[in-house]
Amino acid sequence: MTGADGKLEVAFDWKRWLFIGIGLALFFVVYYSPPWPDAIDPNGKHFVLSQQAKGALALFLLAGTFWVFEVLPIGVTGLLIGVIQALFFIRPASDAFKDFMDPSVLFIFGSLTIGMVFTKVGLTKRLAYKMLMIVGESTSRIYLGCFVVTVLLTHIMAHTAVAATMYPLLLSIYSLYTADSKPTRFGKGLFIGMAFVAGAGSIITLLGAARGIVALGFFKQIAGKEVSFFELSYYMAPLGWLMMFLLWLLIRLIFRPEQARIPGLRQKAKQLNDEMGALSGKEKGAALIVFLTVLFLSLQSFVPALQPFNKSAVLLVATIMFFVCNILDIGDLELIPWNIVLLFAGAMSIGFCLWQTGAAEWLAVNWLGFFKNAHWFIFVMAMAFFILVMTNFIMNVAAIAISLPVALVVAPYLKVAPEVILFAALTTAGMPFLLLVGAAPNAIAYNSGQFTSGEFFASGIPASILLMAVLGLFIILVWPLMGMPVYLGG
Numbered sequence: 001m002t003g004a005d006g007k008l009e010v011a012f013d014w015k016r017w018l019f020i021g022i023g024l025a026l027f028f029v030v031y032y033s034p035p036w037p038d039a040i041d042p043n044g045k046h047f048v049l050s051q052q053a054k055g056a057l058a059l060f061l062l063a064g065t066f067w068v069f070e071v072l073p074i075g076v077t078g079l080l081i082g083v084i085q086a087l088f089f090i091r092p093a094s095d096a097f098k099d100f101m102d103p104s105v106l107f108i109f110g111s112l113t114i115g116m117v118f119t120k121v122g123l124t125k126r127l128a129y130k131m132l133m134i135v136g137e138s139t140s141r142i143y144l145g146c147f148v149v150t151v152l153l154t155h156i157m158a159h160t161a162v163a164a165t166m167y168p169l170l171l172s173i174y175s176l177y178t179a180d181s182k183p184t185r186f187g188k189g190l191f192i193g194m195a196f197v198a199g200a201g202s203i204i205t206l207l208g209a210a211r212g213i214v215a216l217g218f219f220k221q222i223a224g225k226e227v228s229f230f231e232l233s234y235y236m237a238p239l240g241w242l243m244m245f246l247l248w249l250l251i252r253l254i255f256r257p258e259q260a261r262i263p264g265l266r267q268k269a270k271q272l273n274d275e276m277g278a279l280s281g282k283e284k285g286a287a288l289i290v291f292l293t294v295l296f297l298s299l300q301s302f303v304p305a306l307q308p309f310n311k312s313a314v315l316l317v318a319t320i321m322f323f324v325c326n327i328l329d330i331g332d333l334e335l336i337p338w339n340i341v342l343l344f345a346g347a348m349s350i351g352f353c354l355w356q357t358g359a360a361e362w363l364a365v366n367w368l369g370f371f372k373n374a375h376w377f378i379f380v381m382a383m384a385f386f387i388l389v390m391t392n393f394i395m396n397v398a399a400i401a402i403s404l405p406v407a408l409v410v411a412p413y414l415k416v417a418p419e420v421i422l423f424a425a426l427t428t429a430g431m432p433f434l435l436l437v438g439a440a441p442n443a444i445a446y447n448s449g450q451f452t453s454g455e456f457f458a459s460g461i462p463a464s465i466l467l468m469a470v471l472g473l474f475i476i477l478v479w480p481l482m483g484m485p486v487y488l489g490g
Contacts, residue, residue, distance in 0.1 A: 016071050023065035030058035031088065039365035041410075053359035055090035056350075060359070060393060063350055067435055070453045074436060074446070075339035078346020081353075091353055099352050100345040103312035108344045108440050110315035111164035112336060114290055115444070117322050119168035120332065121282045128172035129273035137265040139177075139186055139257035144248050146170060146190065147197040151244045154201030154208040157294050158311070163198050163441035165290075170194060171448065176269070177262060187450035189255030192459055193247065196433055198441040200243040203236050203430035205229070211429050215400045215422060223408055223418035235423055235484060239474050243431070246466055254459050285325050293318040340443045347437035350393065360390065368410055376414045376487055377475065380424050383407040384471055388428035388464060392438040400429050417485035420475060427471050433460035 031054060039047040049057075059081060066077040082100060086093035099105075118124045135145035146166070153162040170190050177186055202208030206216075206229055216227050279287075296314055300306045322328040354360040367386045371379040387400065407421050432438025436446050436453050446456070480486050 016069075019065060019069040020071045023062040023071070026065060027058045027062040027084075030061060031055050039362045040369065041365050047358065047362045047365050049359065049362045050357065052090050053357040053362060055085075055088055056353045056357040056359040057363075059084055059090060060350060060354060063346070064393060064435070067437060067453055068457050073339055074443075074453065075342030075346070078342040078344070078349070081346040081349050085349065085353055091356065095356070096349055096353070099349040100342075102345070102348045102352075103310060105341065105345045105348055107158075107160060107312040107315055108443070109336065109341055110312065110319045111160050111440065112340065112444065112447075113319045113322065113328070114161065114293075114315075115164040115167045116332060116335065117286045117290070117327055118165065119171065121280065121286045121327065122276060123283050123287060124168035125172045126273065126276060126279075126283075127169050128176075129269040129276075131169075132173065132176070132269035133266055133273065137261045137263065139259060139262065140252055142173065143189060143193060143251060143257075146173070147193055147244055147248050150194055150197050151201035151204075151241065154198060155205050157208075157297060159198040159202035159208050160440040160444075161294065161297070161315070162201070163194065163444040166194050166198075167191075167444050167447070174448075174450075176265060177259070181449075183450045184258055185255045186257035186259070187448065188455065188459075189251045189257065191445040191448045191450050192255070192456060193251040195439070195441040195445040195456075196247045196251070196431070196460075196463055197244045199431040199433070199439055200240050200247060203426055204240040205233050205236075209430060211400050212426060215404060215426055215429075219404070219408070219418065219422045223422075225418065227419075227422065232423075232426075235479060235482060236426070238478065238482075239427060239470065243467065243470060246470065247463060250463060250466060251459075254462070282325075282327050286322070286327050289318050289321050289325070289327075337447045340447050343437060343443050343446075344440060347393075350437075354393075363390075368407060372410055372414070374414075376416045376489070377472075379410070379414050380416060380420055380475055381468065381472060383421065384424040384428045385468065387425050388432070388467070391429045392432040392435040400425060415487060415489035417488055419484050420479065420486045423479065423484070424471060424475060427474075428467065431464075431467050433463040433467070435460075 033054070036049045036054065038049070041047070062084070063077060063081055066072055066080070067074060071077075072080070082093075082096045085091045085096035090096075131145055131149065132142070135141045146169075150162060150166050153165065157165075174187055174190060178184060203212075206212040212232060216232075220226050293315060296306065296309075297311055300309065300311070323333075354363075364386065368379075368383060371382045374382070404421070404425050407425065408418055411418055411421050432442070434457050436442045436456060442456065445451075446453070475486060
């Protein structure tokens with residue numbers, strides 16, 4: 001706004017400074033509070049909350065406040081997480097900042113690069129045009145078509161890579177909806193919906209995310225049982241696909257497109273597809289590199305000799321090859337959305353901070369301790385809800401590693417079968433619908449500029465309630481009918 005003297009005046013953003021103050025107040029109140037009581041598990045083991053662990057909880061509250069209300073660029077909040085750990089001696093700086101180059105962060109970098117390549121060479125436009133020729137002109141069916149393709153891809157590749165692949169495809173589809181850069185309800189639904197269903201699809205096979213392998217390892221060690229690749233898919237496929245269709249209905253309701261149809265879209269998509277002509281050399285090269293990368297990552301679950309190779313390193317080989325083959329250049333490197341990379345790096349840092357200081361384990365033992373004398377169904381749902389909340393702040397692998405062992409120890413006291421603990425945990429760990437840092441697809445979708453972190457959080461509340469309702473139905477009715485042991489009390 002312009003003042004009386006003609007100079008430009010910037011309005012004071014009271015809301016932003018209010019939430020900055022709230023976040024800082026939460027941090028200092030928790031950090032400097034007197035010692036908190038120990039957590040005690042069913043075996044009588046004590047878990048002390050050290051000053052460092054208390055600091056981790058304080059940082060957890062500050063980061064959550066800053067991310068939800070976006071008082072700073074989300075990547076800057078990620079940096080702040082490392083800075084506060086170092087300045088307040090929560091963890092050594094070498095540990096806090098080392099997480100910023102964790103293999104998972106580099107996997108995100110590689111995934112974003114693949115999306116950039118697909119966009120640059122034109123492959124995503126081809127895929128978009130082909131899809132639109134099939135699904136037609138209805139915006140509701142476009143939602144459905146995009147979501148179905150997303151879930152199908154998560155059957156054979158990690159949901160992060162799927163999101164990176166779908167992201168430029170959705171951008172191409174959205175460009176045919178409107179030429180205006182202003183966010184729309186259709187744009188919000190398209191990208192938020194993609195992030196949501198990528199999570200729903202990722203629980204169906206072990207290829208969808210690393211958390212499945214970690215959970216099965218804990219399960220074998222504690223419960224003494226093995227769950228096969230196909231047994232996991234047998235129980236998870238109905239839940240994952242049902243969630244996909246329910247999320248489609250929810251997105252249609254929350255983000256009802258401004259236009260019910262896009263007249264002439266199918267014909268326009270066919271025309272644009274024909275105008276692209278034959279595949280170019282760079283398109284073929286990019287497609288071959290990505291295909292071989294995805295094939296290698298997929299075969300790792302079946303070929304023991306390939307399992308030692310780090311997934312991030314494999315993905316980065318593809319990134320390097322793009323530059324070797326002149327598909328990308330230095331200008332493209334400078335276009336990487338570092339805000340998203342730093343966001344995920346900060347999420348890794350806070351996750352490891354909660355884990356390594358013992359704060360997360362203290363939370364898990366305290367939370368599940370409330371339900372050790374509850375009805376078995378309440379206990380299972382409480383465990384699943386805890387993981388749902390935790391996985392929005394820390395890596396879902398960490399949320400599983402913290403919560404699943406505790407739950408499996410408590411389960412025999414309530415005569416709960418370990419199998420239902422495992423599958424319930426995997427279900428909610430795969431679908432963090434509240435915060436952008438909960439999963440890489442959330443952060444990738446945010447890069448579209450179609451929605452704010454607050455809008456994502458608001459739409460994630462009904463999605464999370466829906467998830468818990470569906471999980472409850474499967475625990476009580478569907479999984480027992482499918483043959484899963486649930487309650488051992490007769």
